[in-house]
Amino acid sequence: MALDYSKLQTGESVSSQSYLLDGDTVAAYAEAVGDRHELTSKDGLGLLAPPMAVAALSLRGVVNDLAIPGGTLHVGQELEFKRAVAVGETLACDAVLTQNSVRGDWRFLVVRLKVEDGDGHRVMDGKSTIMLPVQGVSGTEA
Amino acid sequence: MEQGDSLPSVQRLITQEQIEKYARASGDFNPIHVDKEFAATSQFGGTIAHGMKIAATLSEMMTEAFSIDWLETGRLKLRFRAPVYPGDTVTAFGEVKRVRKRDGSREFFCSVGVRTQNEEAAITGDATVTVPVGDR
Numbered sequence: 001m002a003l004d005y006s007k008l009q010t011g012e013s014v015s016s017q018s019y020l021l022d023g024d025t026v027a028a029y030a031e032a033v034g035d036r037h038e039l040t041s042k043d044g045l046g047l048l049a050p051p052m053a054v055a056a057l058s059l060r061g062v063v064n065d066l067a068i069p070g071g072t073l074h075v076g077q078e079l080e081f082k083r084a085v086a087v088g089e090t091l092a093c094d095a096v097l098t099q100n101s102v103r104g105d106w107r108f109l110v111v112r113l114k115v116e117d118g119d120g121h122r123v124m125d126g127k128s129t130i131m132l133p134v135q136g137v138s139g140t141e142a
Numbered sequence: 143m144e145q146g147d148s149l150p151s152v153q154r155l156i157t158q159e160q161i162e163k164y165a166r167a168s169g170d171f172n173p174i175h176v177d178k179e180f181a182a183t184s185q186f187g188g189t190i191a192h193g194m195k196i197a198a199t200l201s202e203m204m205t206e207a208f209s210i211d212w213l214e215t216g217r218l219k220l221r222f223r224a225p226v227y228p229g230d231t232v233t234a235f236g237e238v239k240r241v242r243k244r245d246g247s248r249e250f251f252c253s254v255g256v257r258t259q260n261e262e263a264a265i266t267g268d269a270t271v272t273v274p275v276g277d278r
Contacts, residue, residue, distance in 0.1 A: 032163035084213035
């Protein structure tokens with residue numbers, strides 16, 4: 001069933017997913033963006049993931065769990081990396097809606113992102129701003 | 143690295159094949175990126191790259207400039223201003239605007255952006271990173 005975006009409340013959790021950032025995932029990401037850096041942890045954790053791979057994972061749940069419709073635009077992104085993440089770590093990615101408003105033909109959703117490691121330590125915070133076309137999307141005022 | 147220094151630019155040719163790889167890697171299959179027929183009917187007239195794929199060039203630039211300190215303390219604030227199409231060449235660029243000394247470290251405030259071959263701003267924003275004194 002299509003999601004009624006007008007009914008999403010600020011403060012509501014919109015995604016909570018756990019992902020293994022394994023070697024294949026990181027390699028696929030690095031190939032897709034062309035990043036050739038291979039940094040190794042100073043603490044013996046091994047090969048480190050590009051920080052934007054963590055950011056991309058954190059957005060995966062938002063895109064899928066919110067069933068983001070075609071024509072949606074990503075207009076703003078804030079990221080704060082708290083520590084380097086090693087390949088092979090499992091990450092808990094949570095997203096909470098902090099704004100849901102309509103301006104003209106667009107619905108603006110602002111989502112706070114939080115990523116923690118397996119011990120519950122924060123590795124990344126973020127804020128995404130996306131614009132959904134109001135017409136043709138369930139729950140529209142049009 | 144000091145105030146006024148340029149960050150090492152990163153240049154990439156964007157292809158539809160890369161966009162589809164990014165869709166698989168990120169799990170973002172929005173048809174505006176991967177469905178040519180759908181995208182042709184959009185305001186963009188064709189597929190466009192994921193904003194986060196283009197933003198990755200900025201993180202790569204910051205990694206080149208600040209190495210692991212970027213992974214551990216980096217902050218980015220970005221606006222996606224214009225679409226990037228397959229066939230475009232993008233360049234990530236930046237400049238150190240201010241350096242603040244703190245207890246045992248230096249905080250670098252940088253303006254960053256990504257422009258296309260037509261000098262159009264695809265992304266604008268700011269990046270901040272904290273580096274222990276002596277590292278850089």
